[in-house]
Amino acid sequence: xxxxxxxxxxxxxxxxxxxxxxxxxxxxxxxxxxxxxxxxxxxxxxxxxxxxxxxxxxxxxxxxxxxxxxxxxxxxxxxxxxxxxxxxxxxxxxxxxxxxxxxxxxxxxxxxxxxxxxxxxxxxxxxxxxxxxxxxxxxxxxxxxxxxxxxxxxxxxxxxxxxxxxxxxxxxxxxxxxxxxxxxxxxxxxxxxxxxxxxxxxxxxxxxxxxxxxxxxxxxxxxxxxxxxxxxxxxxxxxxxxxxxxxxxxxxxxxxxxxxxxxxxxxxxxxxxxxxxxxxxxxxxxxxxxxxxxxxxxxxxxxxxxxxxxxxxxxxxxxxxxxx
Amino acid sequence: xxxxxxxxxxxxxxxxxxxxxxxxxxxxxxxxxxxxxxxxxxxxxxxxxxxxxxxxxxxxxxxxxxxxxxxxxxxxxxxxxxxxxxxxxxxxxxxxxxxxxxxxxxxxxxxxxxxxxxxxxxxxxxxxxxxxxxxxxxxxxxxxxxxxxxxxxxxxxxxxxxxxxxxxxxxxxxxxxxxxxxxxxxxxxxxxxxxxxxxxxxxxxxxxxxxxxxxxxxxxxxxxxxxxxxxxx
Amino acid sequence: xxxxxxxxxxxxxxxxxxxxxxxxxxxxxxxxxxxxxxxxxxxxxxxxxxxxxxxxxxxxxxxxxxxxxxxxxxxxxxxxxxxxxxxxxxxxxxxxxxxxxxxxxxxxxxxxxxxxxxxxxxxxxxxxxxxxxxxxxxxxxxxxxxxxxxxxxxxxxxxxxxxxxxxxxxxxxxxxxxxxxxxxxxxxxxxxxxxxxxxxxxxxxxxxxxxxxxxxxxxxxxxxxxxxxxxxxxxxxxxxxxxxxxxxxxxxxxxxxxxxxxxxxxxxxxxxxxxxxxxxxxxxxxxxxxxxxxxxxxxxxxxxxxxxxxxxxxxxxxxxxxxxxxxxxxxxxxxxxxxxxxxxxxxxxxxx
Numbered sequence: 001x002x003x004x005x006x007x008x009x010x011x012x013x014x015x016x017x018x019x020x021x022x023x024x025x026x027x028x029x030x031x032x033x034x035x036x037x038x039x040x041x042x043x044x045x046x047x048x049x050x051x052x053x054x055x056x057x058x059x060x061x062x063x064x065x066x067x068x069x070x071x072x073x074x075x076x077x078x079x080x081x082x083x084x085x086x087x088x089x090x091x092x093x094x095x096x097x098x099x100x101x102x103x104x105x106x107x108x109x110x111x112x113x114x115x116x117x118x119x120x121x122x123x124x125x126x127x128x129x130x131x132x133x134x135x136x137x138x139x140x141x142x143x144x145x146x147x148x149x150x151x152x153x154x155x156x157x158x159x160x161x162x163x164x165x166x167x168x169x170x171x172x173x174x175x176x177x178x179x180x181x182x183x184x185x186x187x188x189x190x191x192x193x194x195x196x197x198x199x200x201x202x203x204x205x206x207x208x209x210x211x212x213x214x215x216x217x218x219x220x221x222x223x224x225x226x227x228x229x230x231x232x233x234x235x236x237x238x239x240x241x242x243x244x245x246x247x248x249x250x251x252x253x254x255x256x257x258x259x260x261x262x263x264x265x266x267x268x269x270x271x272x273x274x275x276x277x278x279x280x281x282x283x284x285x286x287x288x289x290x291x292x293x294x295x296x297x298x299x300x301x302x303x304x305x306x307x308x309x310x311x312x313x314x315x316x317x318x319x320x321x322x323x324x
Numbered sequence: 325x326x327x328x329x330x331x332x333x334x335x336x337x338x339x340x341x342x343x344x345x346x347x348x349x350x351x352x353x354x355x356x357x358x359x360x361x362x363x364x365x366x367x368x369x370x371x372x373x374x375x376x377x378x379x380x381x382x383x384x385x386x387x388x389x390x391x392x393x394x395x396x397x398x399x400x401x402x403x404x405x406x407x408x409x410x411x412x413x414x415x416x417x418x419x420x421x422x423x424x425x426x427x428x429x430x431x432x433x434x435x436x437x438x439x440x441x442x443x444x445x446x447x448x449x450x451x452x453x454x455x456x457x458x459x460x461x462x463x464x465x466x467x468x469x470x471x472x473x474x475x476x477x478x479x480x481x482x483x484x485x486x487x488x489x490x491x492x493x494x495x496x497x498x499x500x501x502x503x504x505x506x507x508x509x510x511x512x513x514x515x516x517x518x519x520x521x522x523x524x525x526x527x528x529x530x531x532x533x534x535x536x537x538x539x540x541x542x543x544x545x546x547x548x549x550x551x552x553x554x555x556x557x
Numbered sequence: 558x559x560x561x562x563x564x565x566x567x568x569x570x571x572x573x574x575x576x577x578x579x580x581x582x583x584x585x586x587x588x589x590x591x592x593x594x595x596x597x598x599x600x601x602x603x604x605x606x607x608x609x610x611x612x613x614x615x616x617x618x619x620x621x622x623x624x625x626x627x628x629x630x631x632x633x634x635x636x637x638x639x640x641x642x643x644x645x646x647x648x649x650x651x652x653x654x655x656x657x658x659x660x661x662x663x664x665x666x667x668x669x670x671x672x673x674x675x676x677x678x679x680x681x682x683x684x685x686x687x688x689x690x691x692x693x694x695x696x697x698x699x700x701x702x703x704x705x706x707x708x709x710x711x712x713x714x715x716x717x718x719x720x721x722x723x724x725x726x727x728x729x730x731x732x733x734x735x736x737x738x739x740x741x742x743x744x745x746x747x748x749x750x751x752x753x754x755x756x757x758x759x760x761x762x763x764x765x766x767x768x769x770x771x772x773x774x775x776x777x778x779x780x781x782x783x784x785x786x787x788x789x790x791x792x793x794x795x796x797x798x799x800x801x802x803x804x805x806x807x808x809x810x811x812x813x814x815x816x817x818x819x820x821x822x823x824x825x826x827x828x829x830x831x832x833x834x835x836x837x838x839x840x841x842x843x844x845x846x847x848x849x850x851x852x853x854x855x856x857x858x859x860x861x862x863x864x865x866x867x868x869x870x871x872x873x874x875x876x877x878x879x880x881x882x883x884x885x886x887x888x889x890x891x892x893x894x895x896x897x898x899x900x901x902x903x904x905x906x907x908x909x
Contacts, residue, residue, distance in 0.1 A: 036696050086875045092695050093616050097825065098874050100818055101867040108863030115859055168426060175412050175423050181374055182410035187398030187427040187474060225814065229707065232700055297711040300704035307697050308689065 006140055008258040014146035014215075016254025017153025020247045021208040022231035023238070024160065025201030027246035031177030032197055034092055036232065038099040039079060041224025042106035043202050047072045047209025048125070048219045049110055055126045064128075069206050075106070076202025077195060085191070103224070110221040122220045125213040149211045156204060157247050163200075164243060173197060226296070233303045256302060260295045325350040325509055326371070326478060331380035331390075333363075333370050340366045341377070342533045348478070353500075353510045355520040355541065358530035364513040365407050367530070368480045371511075372404035373397045384478070399427055403476035407483045407513075409467040413456030417447055420455050420466055424473030433473065440469045443499070461492030468499065478509045485516045497523055521545045571743065578735045590735060594803055596843055597738035601745045601796040603823045603835040608749045609789035611829030612758065613782045614765030615691065615698055618817060619705035620793055623683060625713060625812035627675045627794025628801035629720050632729045634671035635802070640728050647718035658730065668732040672798040676791040683790030684783070691782040706817065713809040720809070727806030733799050741799060745792045750832050752788070761785055762830070762884075815863075819846070822870045828880030833887035838880060845869065 022044060029037050050071040054064035083102050087094050111121065131145045164170035175183040176193045184190050212227070213219050230253060238249025326348040333341040341363050348354045356364045369375045371382055373394035382390040389397055403424075412420050421440060425433040441448035444465045450458065455466060464484055471479060481500065485493040497519050504510055504523065514520035521527060521541045529537035529550060537550060544550050581590055602624065609617045633645070638656045641648065657667035657674075690701050713720050720726065752758045760781040801807060819842070827838020849862035873880065 034696075036700065083871055087878075090878065093614075093699065094874050094878055096616075096696055096699055097821060098871055100821070101870040101874075104818060104867035105864050108860035108867070112858060112860035112864070168422070168430075171415075171419060171423060172426060174415060174419075178412050178414055179410055182406060182412070183423070184374065184394045185372060185398070185404045185406060185410075186423050186470075187395045188423070189393075189395045226707075229700075229703065294711060294715060297708045300708050303704050304689065304701050307693055307701050 003139055005262070006138075007142075008262045009255075010137075010140060010142050010146065012254040012258045013251070014142075014149045014254075015257065016251035017150045018208050018212055018215075018227075019230055019234045019253050020153050020157060020250035021204045021211075022227055023234035023246040023250045024157065024243050025204045026228070026231045027235045027238070027240060027243060028173070028177075028197045028201050030235070030240055031242070032173065032180065032194060033084070033088065033095070035084060035095040035099065037084075037201075038096065038228055039102040039106060040099075040201065040205060040231065041226075041228030042103045043072055043076055043079075043205040043224070044209040044212065044227055045110065045219070045221060045224035046075050046106060047206030048213035048223065049114075049209075049221075050206070051210045051213060052123060052125055052219055055128065061128050061130060065210070068210055069203050072206035072209070073199050073202045076198045076205075080195060080198040085194075107221045107224075114221070122218050125217055125219050127214045127217070131214050143215070145211065145214045149215070152207060152211065156207065157243075160200065160204075160243065169193070169196060230299065233299060233306075236303060236306050253299070257295055257299060260298050325385055326511065327381075327383040328367070328371070329381045329383070331367070331370060331382065332378050333366055333375055334378050340533055341370070344380070344530075344533070344535055346528050346535065346538070348509060348511050350477075350509050351507060352525045353504045353512060353523055355512045355514060355524035355527040356530055357514055357517050357520050357527060360515070361532070362530040363533040364530055365482055366533075368404060368406075368482050368511070368513055371397075372402060372480060374404075395427070398474055398476075401475075401477035402480065403471040403474050403478070404480040405467050405471035405482060405484070407486065409463045411455045411458075411463050411466050411470065414454060416452050416454055417458070417466055418451045420470050421447075421473050424470035425475075427474060432475075436473055436475070440472060443472075443502075444469050461488050461495065464488060464492070464496055465499070468496075472503075476508070478511065479503070481510060481512045483513055483515060485514060485519065493519065517550075574739065574743075578739060582735050592843075592847070594733060594735060594738045596839065597735075597742040598796050598799050598803065599820070599823060599839045599843060600742045600836055601792055601799070602820050603827065603839050604745050604749050604832060605789040605792040605796070606820055606824050607827075607829060607832065607835045608752065608785050608792075611824060611831075611835075612753065612761040612765065613785050615694070615782050615786075617702045617786065617789075618699050618821075619702035619709070620789070621812045621817045621820070622706045622709035623679050623790040623793040624797035624800065624816075625709055625809065626679045626682065627672075627797025628807060628812065629713060629726070629797075630675035630678060630794075631668070631671045631798035632726060632801045633719060634674065635668050635730060635732070636728065637730070644728055645719070645721065649718075652719075665732045668730075668798075668802065672795055675798050676794045679794035679797075680787050680791040683787045687783045687786035687790075688779075691779055691786060706813070710809050710813060723808060723810075725806050725808045729801055729805040731802055731805050733803040738799055738803075741792075741795055745795075746832060746836070748788070748792075752785075753832060757781055757784055765830075819866075822866060824880075825870065825878075826873055826880050828882035828884065830884035831880070831882040831886055834880055834882030834885075837882065837887070841881070842866070 022040065026037060026040050029035055029040075047068050050068040051064055054067045059067065079102055083098055084095060087098060114121070114123070127145070131148060133144050134141045135144050135147055136142075137147075164173060172183065172186075172188045172193050173196065175186065176188065176190065180190065183193070208227070212223070216223075231250070234250035234253040235246045236249065237252050238245030238247065240246075328344055328346045331341050331344040332339070344363070344367060346354070346356075346367075356367060358364055366375065370377055370390070373389075373392055373396075377390050380390065381388050384397075384400060384402060387400070389400065389402075392400075412423065415423070418437070421437055422433055425436055428436075441451075446462055447465055447469055450462070455463065458466060468481070468484065471481075484496050484500070488496065493516065500510065500512070501523050512520060512524065521544060524541040526539065527541050527544050528535050529544070537544065537547065539547075578593070581593060584590075602620075606617065606620050609615070609620060633648075633652070634655060634657045636644065636656060637658045638654075641653055641656060645653075657671040658665075659667040686705060690698055690705075693701055714722055716722070760777070761784075764778045764781060797812075823839045823842045824835060825838070826842055827836070828834030846862060846866060849865055853859055853862050
């Protein structure tokens with residue numbers, strides 16, 4: 001039974017890393033612009049598709065990675081320049097709605113290009129050999145890609161933290177996130193800071209897209225929708241606006257998600273005789289295996305509770321007043 | 325050094341500034357006084373580029389800057405210490421100061437950190453403290469110090485005495501006088517008319533977006549209308 | 558203008574509408590009938606969302622969840638007994654016996670009852686959800702309501718016994734016709750219009766502009782928001798019932814994000830806060846969508862309509878964020894006055 005839980009922990013860590021890559025980007029952009037970029041999930045999708053097409057084209061892995069990163073970053077920068085910059089400083093809801101529209105453009109655009117290229121809606125992802133197969137860790141067998149996801153996430157987060165705390169550009173981003181007009185008065189070029197944030201966020205999303213596609217084995221133009229919602233939840237759990245918070249929230253979410261699955265599995269995996277038959281039956285009834293499919297609903301209910309009682313994140317205190 | 329000519333600024337349909345014209349000569353300390361909502365802060369924000377005028381010009385050393393971006397204006401040598409201090413509470417004192425000098429080279433900034441430490445010993449003691457933990461007066465010192473980090477030729481100072489205890493207000497104005505003595509040109513916006521007229525060479529009085537009086541500070545101090553409206557006599 | 562002439566305008570419009578519907582009904586042009594029914598359903602959706610979000614400034618992104626609930630509840634209720642046995646074999650006994658498919662003369666009373674029941678149940682759900690969520694603001698309420706949409710979808714997918722899960726729910730009797738669709742649409746427009754001009758409406762707009770100012774003069778923030786939310790949920794559920802009994806077969810995927818975005822586009826284009834704007838906006842976007850769909854069919858560039866509609870939306874938000882009418886309303890007096898070349902009243906009119 002210990003193995004079962006370790007398995008769940010491994011799953012949680014791997015998922016947590018992916019969520020972290022997304023949540024951190026989302027939190028950076030929200031911190032500076034007060035924009036919840038719903039098209040962020042679609043940046044991840046673009047990353048997955050660029051990866052797919054470069055691998056199909058026979059590019060070696062390093063070149064495919066570079067193409068994926070570069071392409072996604074370009075899309076992210078264009079998004080900022082064309083759709084968000086003109087309405088900066090306007091009402092928050094306008095930017096949020098615009099991000100939906102941008103998402104629609106990316107999704108339909110990908111659909112269109114796919115169709116024109118003669119591909120079906122759902123494409124099988126050509127995972128590189130390096131990431132296929134499993135790894136044995138003690139008594140567990142974990143898919144290689146999960147291990148790579150976890151470590152990639154951690155490394156990138158560390159690099160990002162160093163960048164934000166040690167460099168001047170990073171410091172400027174902090175300042176811009178805390179008080180944009182004051183940062184402007186320092187002579188900080190706001191446009192450059194915002195563009196940098198988008199570039200970094202897009203790059204992280206691209207990596208997340210690549211890893212997700214490898215894990216899932218399939219990609220479609222709509223794959224970004226649920227991840228961005230989950231990234232948002234992760235950012236809220238961590239206290240929106242700080243990078244470390246978003247990362248913590250992401251791993252917390254990874255663990256939170258395995259709870260229904262873990263609980264649901266308990267009744268099945270209890271060794272016979274370990275608990276009385278009455279208790280066993282009770283558990284089986286209380287935690288139907290079908291509960292696992294309610295996982296998404298469970299996570300959203302948690303989100304709503306967080307927004308109500310702890311809008312500043314798990315560690316946060318009093319609610320910071322948002323402009324209504 | 326600085327010339328505002330017939331400046332008009334709108335917030336949507338609201339007219340914040342109407343036909344504002346003023347001058348600041350090099351080395352002068354000019355004050356703008358007036359009650360709340362008169363448009364004083366708006367004037368400073370328009371000079372530093374946070375707002376754009378709908379009409380009129382702003383010339384700095386002969387160069388028109390009313391359409392310039394804030395980062396260019398800072399590079400030209402104008403620094404704006406905003407109303408309400410607006411320091412970065414989650415960053416340390418040192419980080420706040422570094423940000424003030426972000427346009428300059430790291431070596432210059434390091435040298436200036438020393439200089440600022442001399443000028444504001446209390447800040448030097450608290451270099452690694454988060455800005456949000458400082459007292460009101462210390463935050464105001466930090467805001468001014470931060471504005472100085474860009475080695476400005478012209479300092480725009482917005483309501484430095486706001487919300488401070490009288491003894492802190494004295495100290496702040498001592499600093500302001502010090503800076504003036506060192507040759508810094510200052511445009512000061514203040515609601516505290518006594519202190520403002522004490523340190524200033526000249527002053528303008530603003531009311532609902534227009535300039536209503538102007539003249540040497542000494543003369544305004546004894547002007548009966550100013551006395552009645554602002555000095556409570 | 559005298560009260561008589563003020564009500565003359567809308568009455569003329571209703572009579573005109575009835576004539577158009579009668580002609581359309583008799584013409585047998587199924588395509589146009591379908592389009593006009595669709596128009597009515599979207600008008601209900603958009604006007605309801607306007608009430609919930611446009612008036613109060615509180616953005617509900619999950620409203621289509623109410624539509625989904627309305628659709629499924631009413632469809633389950635109206636399914637004839639025989640179909641129920643075959644189609645939904647695992648319904649609990651108290652539900653399996655219910656079949657609201659009765660007629661009184663030409664009127665499908667059963668369906669009417671089912672629609673109203675669905676509306677009331679959904680309104681109750683909205684009351685519970687709203688009591689919790691309407692305290693939030695800005696983007697937080699937007700995302701929380703989006704979470705509601707996801708939760709509803711998950712529930713619909715999982716409650717197999719009631720909803721057939723991910724499988725298509727079909728065999729729904731096509732009760733919806735031109736008359737029923739537009740009768741409901743006119744009712745919704747009337748109710749929301751009256752609400753806008755009532756003290757409740759004023760409270761809604763007041764706290765939209767400035768929450769703190771409103772609170773400081775004693776206007777509650779929660780109550781007008783909750784009222785708007787619940788009433789709008791009722792009508793959105795009605796739209797769901799109309800929709801279910803129009804397309805006769807659907808699954809949870811219909812009531813998700815694309816539909817949400819389309820309704821929001823219509824709302825923004827028409828103007829958040831203007832009831833007549835919603836009607837105009839809906840017509841404009843439907844026309845645009847239809848036109849684009851034709852182009853897609855001809856050029857085989859599927860996905861193009863989605864892209865162009867989204868681009869259109871972004872252009873509106875950037876260049877005309879108030880939409881066509883902002884918070885103002887179309888008024889017949891002004892239209893008539895213009896035709897008589899009387900001098901225009903001053904620009905910047907207050908909401909009617």
